[in-house]
Amino acid sequence: MKIIAIKNLMKTYQTGGAKNEVLKNVCLEAEKGEFVAIMGRSGCGKSTLLNIMGGMDKADGGSYLFHGERVSDFNRRQLAHFRNKNVGFVFQAFHLLPEFNVMDNISLPLGYAGEKAAQRKQRAKQLLEMVGLAGRERDKVFQLSGGERQRVAIARAISNRPEVILADEPTGSLDEENGAKIMQLLKKLNGQGATIVMVTHDKKVAGYADRVIYMENGNIK
Numbered sequence: 001m002k003i004i005a006i007k008n009l010m011k012t013y014q015t016g017g018a019k020n021e022v023l024k025n026v027c028l029e030a031e032k033g034e035f036v037a038i039m040g041r042s043g044c045g046k047s048t049l050l051n052i053m054g055g056m057d058k059a060d061g062g063s064y065l066f067h068g069e070r071v072s073d074f075n076r077r078q079l080a081h082f083r084n085k086n087v088g089f090v091f092q093a094f095h096l097l098p099e100f101n102v103m104d105n106i107s108l109p110l111g112y113a114g115e116k117a118a119q120r121k122q123r124a125k126q127l128l129e130m131v132g133l134a135g136r137e138r139d140k141v142f143q144l145s146g147g148e149r150q151r152v153a154i155a156r157a158i159s160n161r162p163e164v165i166l167a168d169e170p171t172g173s174l175d176e177e178n179g180a181k182i183m184q185l186l187k188k189l190n191g192q193g194a195t196i197v198m199v200t201h202d203k204k205v206a207g208y209a210d211r212v213i214y215m216e217n218g219n220i221k
């Protein structure tokens with residue numbers, strides 16, 4: 001069974017009097033363990049699609065099955081549970097808590113999942129090593145550079161060992177060296193079984209994926 005099966009997904013935004021049909025008829029499937037990259041022009045709906053896949057937003061039409069479960073029919077509570085249990089999300093705009101330190105940001109999902117403080121601390125340490133930020137637990141997020149924030153966001157996304165990692169331009173604010181490190185990390189997690197769907201504008205970054213799909217005019221090309 002496909003881990004992700006999206007069929008005829010539609011999403012329209014109403015801004016003022018104008019209707020903006022962002023997703024018209026999107027069909028997309030991913031096998032468990034697959035690494036898929038999504039490319040396409042700015043504004044073509046990549047983040048919108050990823051948000052729906054992560055249970056952050058709802059489509060207006062079509063269906064979204066995850067392991068055969070109909071996520072498109074979930075209510076808010078079911079969606080919140082789905083997000084925490086199955087998905088690690090790396091946001092385009094990080095969504096970290098700037099006044100909190102790195103450790104607290106990373107362990108947030110672990111706290112929701114009911115892990116004890118000592119375990120959270122240990123896991124956060126391990127994650128920071130993985131993203132090249134060992135020893136930075138106590139730093140406040142607002143003091144970090146864009147690239148460091150990006151890496152904290154990735155550490156947080158993978159803290160619960162999610163089955164699926166959704167990454168929206170995960171290397172967007174990194175220099176080449178740190179970008180390559182993050183891609184190697186994603187590739188490693190993929191090798192350990194994580195399914196990854198990643199949005200990128202960078203052909204080289206897309207080259208890490210097994211398959212690249214292109215979005216245009218609200219559809220997959």
Ligand SMILES: Nc1ncnc2c1ncn2[C@@H]1O[C@H](COP(=O)(O)OP(=O)(O)OP(=O)(O)O)[C@@H](O)[C@H]1O
Pocket residue numbers: 013014015020022040041042043044045046047048049092
């Ligand atoms: N909450 C919202 N309300 C109204 N319109 C929105 C909303 N979110 C996105 N849009 C519109 O939907 C379209 C697609 O946005 P989206 O963020 O999915 O694009 P994208 O492909 O991720 O672009 P980029 O590459 O610049 O990140 C854009 O025209 C955007 O203005």
Ligand SMILES: [Mg+2]
Pocket residue numbers: 046047048092168
């Ligand atoms: Mg986007």
